[in-house]
Amino acid sequence: MKNVIVLIGAGSIGQAIARRVSAGKHILLADLKKENADATAKVLSEAGFDVSTASVDIASKDSIKKLVDIATSVGSVTGVIHAAGVSPSQATAEMILHVDLYGTAVILEEFGKVISDGGSCVVISSQSGHRLPSLTEEQNKLLATTPADELLALPMLQLSEIKDTLHAYQISKRGNVLRVMAEAVKWGRRGARVNAISPGIVITPLAKDELTGPRGERYRNMLKLSPSGRAGTPDEIGTVGELLMGTNAGFITGSDFLIDGGVTASYWYGDLVNK
Template sequence: MPALTAKQDKALATTPVEELLALPPLQAEQIKDSLRAYQLSKRGNSLRVMAEAVRWGKRGARVNTISPGIIITPLANDELKGPRGAGYRRMLEVSAAGRAGTPDEVGTVGALLMGPDGALITGSDFLMDGGVTAAYWFGELAQE
């Protein structure tokens, strides 16, 4: 998804939840497919984590998010065998890691973020997709 304006990013980050659906970029005519809706929701999550880290930091709390890619779970196994399976398998093949992740790998990042070794980490979104997103921007999946 291309960058949003600074004003749009701030609105996604700080608009009260009950008012989010009134934002112009979230109007039905702006969202042509489920991929765009998903991308906006992920962007909103990472921006809101940054904004909330400021607020919650005053109380001594850390706020982060983990954005996993394809993690081998029963649902992912079904998806990989389903109608979109070929596309998902292609994403994994051309990613830097060349594979899907495991629940244990996600748990390891969660443990870091919640434990004493992650004490300085707050307001961060940890993208752990094995490089799939990188492939969409700079690799074999990039749009020309």
């Protein structure tokens, strides 16, 4: 039986992690657009990886469950890399909540039912979740533990309470990290681990669009005033993803790793305060 790494999202960060952890395993690469998955699969296949593709809409529980069925038909699911989502410049607040918050909750619930003993998962969240002011203990618990099917009915997530697309994105990414913490308990019962990575601005095609788009000046200023003074690369995120999915991180689960070149530090305590 094959060991399967499920890669959700055909972007650069997910690829960087998959390249580091998938040698000798089968990569099931899923994306909303099949043509994106096929194009990335071709690159990975020509680099020596065993790859198949599927379409998935992570805003749909039925679509995610079909992906789980495909993965388990191929072999034993030993790893999940969830790197799909939408950004504030791409989508409405409602879509962000459905894709980034609800979709992640469903992925963790459904793959948590089939993950193999010794398996692991990395969820790509965002530095934005670290910009949201502190929530109450009760709000944290609701975001972390409310069943996915009931999540979007929470009063705090009603569009009347969401200020704009950035607010929706921030609360979704905070929710991702809290959900990872709660799901780590359930995944642990199967002998598996789950962690999150919260990248800052990493140079990908999407990031290049954002750096030159309506929010571009703000993003460029964030980089300029950060301790590192630059954007990151997918390979830098991939290195941490490799650690978290490997045996050397066997004592790490339910954690979130902020990798943003110090932008968040500067946002709270440095030159980006009040900007």
